[in-house]
Amino acid sequence: MQVTPGEKVVLDGRSGIGKSTILRCLMGFVAPESGSIRINGQTLTPHSIWTLRTLMAYVPQEVDLGSGPLRQWIKAPFAFKINSNNRKNLNRLPELFDRFLLSTTLLDSDVNKLSGGEKQRVAIISAILLNRKIFLLDEPTSAMDRFAAKAVLGFLRSLPDSTILAISHDRAVLDIADRIVNL
Amino acid sequence: MGIVDIGIKTLAAYYLLLIFPLAIMLWFKVPIIGRTLIAVVRMTLQLLFVGFYLQVVFQLNNPWLNILWLVVMVTVADFSIARGCDLKPGKFVFPLFAALAAGTAIPLLAFMGPLLHRPNLMDAQYVIPIGGMILGNCLRADIIGIKNFYDAIEKNEKVFLHTLSQGARLHEAIRPYLRDAYHSALLPTVATMGTIGLVALPGMMTGVILGGAEPMTAIKYQIAIMIAIFSGTAITVMLAVLMTIKSSFTPFGTLNPHAFRGHS
Numbered sequence: 001m002q003v004t005p006g007e008k009v010v011l012d013g014r015s016g017i018g019k020s021t022i023l024r025c026l027m028g029f030v031a032p033e034s035g036s037i038r039i040n041g042q043t044l045t046p047h048s049i050w051t052l053r054t055l056m057a058y059v060p061q062e063v064d065l066g067s068g069p070l071r072q073w074i075k076a077p078f079a080f081k082i083n084s085n086n087r088k089n090l091n092r093l094p095e096l097f098d099r100f101l102l103s104t105t106l107l108d109s110d111v112n113k114l115s116g117g118e119k120q121r122v123a124i125i126s127a128i129l130l131n132r133k134i135f136l137l138d139e140p141t142s143a144m145d146r147f148a149a150k151a152v153l154g155f156l157r158s159l160p161d162s163t164i165l166a167i168s169h170d171r172a173v174l175d176i177a178d179r180i181v182n183l
Numbered sequence: 184m185g186i187v188d189i190g191i192k193t194l195a196a197y198y199l200l201l202i203f204p205l206a207i208m209l210w211f212k213v214p215i216i217g218r219t220l221i222a223v224v225r226m227t228l229q230l231l232f233v234g235f236y237l238q239v240v241f242q243l244n245n246p247w248l249n250i251l252w253l254v255v256m257v258t259v260a261d262f263s264i265a266r267g268c269d270l271k272p273g274k275f276v277f278p279l280f281a282a283l284a285a286g287t288a289i290p291l292l293a294f295m296g297p298l299l300h301r302p303n304l305m306d307a308q309y310v311i312p313i314g315g316m317i318l319g320n321c322l323r324a325d326i327i328g329i330k331n332f333y334d335a336i337e338k339n340e341k342v343f344l345h346t347l348s349q350g351a352r353l354h355e356a357i358r359p360y361l362r363d364a365y366h367s368a369l370l371p372t373v374a375t376m377g378t379i380g381l382v383a384l385p386g387m388m389t390g391v392i393l394g395g396a397e398p399m400t401a402i403k404y405q406i407a408i409m410i411a412i413f414s415g416t417a418i419t420v421m422l423a424v425l426m427t428i429k430s431s432f433t434p435f436g437t438l439n440p441h442a443f444r445g446h447s
Binding site: 027028029031046049050053054056057058060062063064065066076077079080081082083123126130 | 339341342344345346347348349350351352355433434435436437
């Protein structure tokens with residue numbers, strides 16, 4: 001299976017066939033039993049995974065952001081050495097919150113208190129701020145209402161150089177796909 | 184002024200005091216009577232064995248024999264930590280041994296050398312009881328620190344993986360868990376230091392007073408031993424967690440289930 005840069009691909013198939021496992025393999029969270037993974041021309045290895053992860057954003061079906069104020073959660077990854085150059089992107093936070101139909105008053109809330117849909121949107125916003133180009137989305141709109149889903153998907157679709165590999169049965173997600181892969 | 188010895192017969196008669204807890208357990212059907220009796224027998228046999236052994240060790244006062252005894256104590260503590268933290272001993276015996284040895288040896292040598300100015304750094308009368316006290320506390324702190332560290336990462340696996348996915352290197356991703364585990368491991372010693380003397384007279388001080396020393400001498404020993412215990416636990420916990428990381432995480436930064444007991 002190959003996905004070209006900028007392509008929006010949706011994985012389809014019956015439950016339990018391993019769609020989520022594919023995304024987890026790409027992030028290096030699960031080791032594939034056979035075969036190999038190449039991202040951006042680089043084979044995924046214990047050595048390369050640390051830089052390859054900085055190309056990708058992974059949003060699982062049930063997002064767990066931990067606890068603490070949202071503002072602090074959003075800033076936390078910029079303390080990692082590899083993300084320090086992207087710190088200026090934090091200026092885009094109000095704009096992105098607005099585009100994703102989130103109120104900036106949420107920034108002072110505890111991430112524990114956010115709804116499932118809010119957590120999914122916050123995780124995607126964090127990935128955009130971190131300048132990720134490959135979005136691995138596992139049922140990304142499962143907890144969102146249709147307005148929020150439309151706003152998020154419209155935004156992701158408008159990013160010309162972003163590659164999306166999503167798992168979803170949602171019509172709205174399938175509609176933005178360039179290709180649907182049946183497993 | 185020396186300590187009054189206890190006769191074997193009177194010590195045997197003292198066991199009768201156990202009738203009270205056993206009777207209460209029997210009356211209320213507290214289901215630990217069997218375990219209590221086994222524990223009492225084990226305590227007696229283990230202490231008698233150690234007593235005979237230490238008598239020989241003290242008489243010979245051979246530095247190498249004393250070092251060997253300390254190594255045996257560290258090894259027993261080593262396996263005890265691996266068991267207490269559900270770590271597979273094969274992968275962790277050496278890192279845990281090194282962490283325990285460092286946490287015990289550094290404050291112990293500072294105690295024997297610069298503090299007591301003992302010409303023989305391995306003088307059995309000092310090195311074995313003081314080493315034992317430091318090691319015992321290192322053991323307890325290591326179990327708390329290591330267990331809290333891995334339990335927290337396992338419990339918050341989704342958050343941990345999300346941190347990795349955000350570009351964190353392993354040392355950056357584990358930092359909050361390490362900080363919390365370190366906090367939990369050191370907290371009991373900090374709390375003890377904060378209340379010592381007010382809540383109870385510590386064992387070391389009691390022993391020194393019973394041995395016939397002046398209370399002020401006992402106090403000075405107690406202050407030194409508290410500093411030794413705190414320094415030792417602070418060193419060993421950080422080393423123990425950091426030195427187990429290589430075997431307990433995969434090269435991709437996720438927890439390695441094969442490092443823990445109960446996982447295939």
